[in-house]
Amino acid sequence: MRLPPLRWVVLPILLVPLAWLLFTGLGRDPREIPSPLVGKPLPVLAGATLTGESFSSTSLLGTPFIVNAWASWCIPACVDEHPVLIDAATRYAGRLAVLGVLYQDTPDDARRFLVRYGDGGWPHLLDSSGRLAVELGVTGPPETFFVDADGIVIAKQIGPLTFETMAEYLADLGLSE
Amino acid sequence: MKGLALPVAAAALLALGALVALEVLRPTPALSPAEQAQQIAALLRCPDCQALSVAESHTAAAGAIREQIGELLAQGRNADEIRQHFVDRYGEWILLAPSAAFAWWLPVAVVLAAVVGLLAWLLVGRRLRPAATEPSAAPPTTADRQRIRDEIERLDA
Numbered sequence: 001m002r003l004p005p006l007r008w009v010v011l012p013i014l015l016v017p018l019a020w021l022l023f024t025g026l027g028r029d030p031r032e033i034p035s036p037l038v039g040k041p042l043p044v045l046a047g048a049t050l051t052g053e054s055f056s057s058t059s060l061l062g063t064p065f066i067v068n069a070w071a072s073w074c075i076p077a078c079v080d081e082h083p084v085l086i087d088a089a090t091r092y093a094g095r096l097a098v099l100g101v102l103y104q105d106t107p108d109d110a111r112r113f114l115v116r117y118g119d120g121g122w123p124h125l126l127d128s129s130g131r132l133a134v135e136l137g138v139t140g141p142p143e144t145f146f147v148d149a150d151g152i153v154i155a156k157q158i159g160p161l162t163f164e165t166m167a168e169y170l171a172d173l174g175l176s177e
Numbered sequence: 178m179k180g181l182a183l184p185v186a187a188a189a190l191l192a193l194g195a196l197v198a199l200e201v202l203r204p205t206p207a208l209s210p211a212e213q214a215q216q217i218a219a220l221l222r223c224p225d226c227q228a229l230s231v232a233e234s235h236t237a238a239a240g241a242i243r244e245q246i247g248e249l250l251a252q253g254r255n256a257d258e259i260r261q262h263f264v265d266r267y268g269e270w271i272l273l274a275p276s277a278a279f280a281w282w283l284p285v286a287v288v289l290a291a292v293v294g295l296l297a298w299l300l301v302g303r304r305l306r307p308a309a310t311e312p313s314a315a316p317p318t319t320a321d322r323q324r325i326r327d328e329i330e331r332l333d334a
Contacts, residue, residue, distance in 0.1 A: 006301055010294045036268045043266075104225075104237045130241030137266040138238075139224040 035137055035145075035156040042067065042147050043135040045099065050107055050114075050124040057099060060147075064173040065097035067145040069133065071105040072113035074141040079117060081142050081160035086120040088166055092175050100124035101132050103141045146173055214246045217256050220273045221263055230273055 037043075045067065046056035057067070068085060070078045089098045102110050102124055110124060125132060136145065144157040146169045154172050157165065170176060208216065218232035218239075225238045232243075242263065249259045263271045275281070317325070 006298050010298060013294070014291075034268055036265055129244070130237045131245070133224075133238060134241050134245060134263075134266060137224075137268065137271075139267070 035153070037137060037145065037153045038156055040153060041151050042145065042153050045101060045125055045132050045135065047125045047127060047132065050100075050102070050110055050126065053123070055099075055123045055125060058151075060097045060099060061151050062149055063095060063097055064149050064175060065099060065147050067099045067101060067136070067147060069101045069103045069136060069138045069141050069143045071103045071141045072109040073105065074103075077160040078113075078142050081144075082117045084161045084163055084166050086118055087163065088170060089120045089122060091177075092170070096170070096173070096175055098122035101136065101138075102127055103133055103138055104130065144169075146170075148173060210247070210250050213256065214243065214250055217246050217259055218243050221260070222267075222271050222273050224267060224271070 042057060044056060044058055046058075047054065049055045057065075066085070066088070068081075070081075072078075085098060088096060098120060100122060107126060127133060136143070139158070142160055144161055145153050146155045146157075148154050155169055157169065161169075167176070215232055219230050221231040221242060223229045223231050223234035223236060223239045224242070225236050226234050229239075231239045231246075245262075246259055249262060254262070260272065260276075264276075269276065
């Protein structure tokens with residue numbers, strides 16, 4: 001009996017894993033960073049707000065809410081997203097709360113942003129030390145967390161929300177028209 | 178002179194073994210908290226920059242993480258617990274060195290497998306190949322020669 005040449009054994013051993021690596025690697029979105037917070041309770045976010053009050057995310061428990069990490073320098077993404085947030089907050093007023101977390105921004109710049117693009121009336125935590133951003137694992141604004149009434153993170157969006165993606169996430173929270 | 182070779186080789190081997198043992202067994206000097214923090218920060222990815230560690234970066238996020246490393250060390254948490262603290266928030270993405278053990282031995286295993294495979298290929302291939310001196314084909318027959326002549330004539334025509 002004649003054995004097949006060794007290369008027909010060695011080549012598949014080398015090429016099959018390589019092909020598999022390339023195939024699975026190319027299918028992945030390099031910008032997608034899965035958040036370990038999804039499925040877990042949202043860490044308590046507390047501190048001073050843009051309007052000078054002290055605020056804690058624990059006061060939001062009982063209704064679904066959105067936590068939006070944003071910055072006035074985050075242009076155009078945060079500007080594009082802003083009407084989507086305002087629309088959701090007004091459309092589901094009383095059934096959905098919104099909490100802003102400023103990411104590496106000054107209160108003055110953030111206020112100017114809200115004057116210019118519209119103030120939805122929800123609180124914005126200042127996070128001057130960057131601690132809240134670390135608690136949330138924020139890598140760059142805008143990032144948005146969808147949290148259910150029990151305080152469990154249901155989903156995380158990296159990058160601006162559109163009306164369509166917002167509707168999908170809100171449906172996951174049980175909010176739809 | 179020749180009788181000395183074995184004892185000398187044995188002594189050299191013993192000395193080498195002693196050196197290795199000394200290096201391995203030598204107690205590592207206790208690090209100061211600042212050095213420990215630096216070591217941990219050097220293996221965490223800076224969240225808001227490209228290809229920099231938390232230790233190297235001057236961004237606000239890197240600063241916040243460095244500050245938290247210091248606080249966690251002061252609370253008596255060890256390096257593994259602190260790394261896990263950030264993995265729980267950012268995911269494995271934050272680590273600059275993989276934590277899965279197989280990630281470390283996989284490249285070694287691949288290189289070993291390649292060396293073994295190459296050696297096997299060379300050795301087995303040599304044994305299976307017919308001797309090089311053996312003519313690979315029979316000399317051309319008269320018919321072959323006639324055909325070559327015909328083909329050349331056709332090309333020249």
